[in-house]
Amino acid sequence: MPASRATRIGLRVATALGLAFIYLPLAIIFVYAFSEARALAWPIRGLSLRWWEQALTDPEAIDALVTSIQAGLGATAIALVLGTLLSFAVQRYRFFGREAVSFAVILPIALPGIVTGMALNSTFRTFGIDLSLFTIIVGHATFCVVIVYNNVLARLRRTARSIEEASMDLGADTWQTFRFVTFPVIRTALLAGGLLAFALSFDEVIVTTFTTGGDQTLPIYILKLLSRDPSPAVNVVAIVVILLSAVPVYVATRLSSDTGVAGGRA
């Protein structure tokens, strides 16, 4: 059913408007970062780089960045291990409760952040665990596991099991097959899942507000700036955050676009 010319034009216009809707607010953030004036009135008055200097030399911002990276790396590490194990179990085996497991694993992204945050907060309190970087990592890992799981699962589904059997037939044992056949196939999916998990952790704020003690991640720091009277310095931090999360996401998209090893076409 080739769409009619009018339909195609209509769809193209709708898409263009949609993209404008998505990107205009981000463009506004960008413009204000170069404003001379402190007030956020429109149009901006004068051009200046002074907010860049102020934001990028703020030791609190740098501390927050370091904390965010630590939390992201910790959560990603947990997610890579658990997500991969789980995706192999769900994809390769049939077992009692398999459906329940695949349902439970998506709960952390399907349930609202306040629920995850509040649940973890209650648990930490109940067991007398002090809120710290560790509790932030636990909170982030809950929803990062799903991201790795989904990526690896999708790759395993696209990959023919027969190449592993061929490896075994040729005399390789379980470890060698994993090392030389399975792992290379899922490698880019692991990298993509890991990058996305890191980006998600890097951006998370709602669960973090329930699981942080004194530690400030970058979003918590931005939230603090926003609750005062925000200056264009916030926009500078915002742009840095956008760029820092855009790079891993871009790389991850590129990585997931190549397919696994399909049966017969390998």
Added chain:
Amino acid sequence: MPAYAPDTPPARGDAGRRLASALYRRPRLQLGLLLSAPIAWLVVAYLGSLVILFVNSFWRLDPFTGTVVYEPGLQNFERLASTEVYRTITVRTLGIAAAVTITDALIAFPIAYYMARVASPRTRGWLVVTILMPLWSSYLVKVFAWRIILQDAGPLNAILRPLGLEGPGFTEGEIRLWLCFSYLWLPYMILPIFAGLERIPTSLLEASGDLGARGWATFRRVVLPLAFPAVVAGSIFTFSLTMGDYIAPNQLSSVQFIGNVVQSNVGVAGDLPFAAAFAVVPVVVMLVYLAVARRLGAFDSL
């Protein structure tokens, strides 16, 4: 790219080989080893926490001593049901979540359709990246952007005022939040619908055409039913993310969401059992939502 095993396999101790073949003969043991750590994590860190949240919601706070009384009772839920303010907040939260979901589905569908069935493969790849990037880029930044756009002397009013119009002010919190949330979660709706539309075999559309259906009839009776599970999949995110938010309501309006009440009761002077009870409400709503979504086949589109 498959890598090939080198001609000479690396030397490996007998123990490693024996373990490998022992495992190979025992698939149940393999499964157990694969599952134990993730299941332990899910149960201890996540499902266990949900249970503790649930249990906490039955305790109560002694109003005089400010300490938690560990006697199970339904008083928190009775308070939620009988207090006008909390009923209003619940209805508002769910209402805006529903409005945002419908808005996003309406905006997302033509974009996803264009990406999946009209655009050239090159444009499609470019569009996927273009829409995916802001999905992951900072949530707070986007909320802040809307705060700037909607402020009294902001860009929106700069455009509207010469036309004699006015953007939604601080007192029209619901409209501001509807706008901001529709913006925030739009990519979460576009991508599943795009994936769903892309999966529809072209042969089905051709068959529909061969059987005499015009463009619109094919769309309504073939494309829409096949894409509907994907819309439901996207709606899980738009609905849940809106329902669980408290930061945008704080930043953009003076209205409260369920999350605001929960969050404000977690502090030192807060009423934790009551916060837990109110947090149970979105859990119940989402579990019902997910059960329905699953019946509609949305899980294959996640």
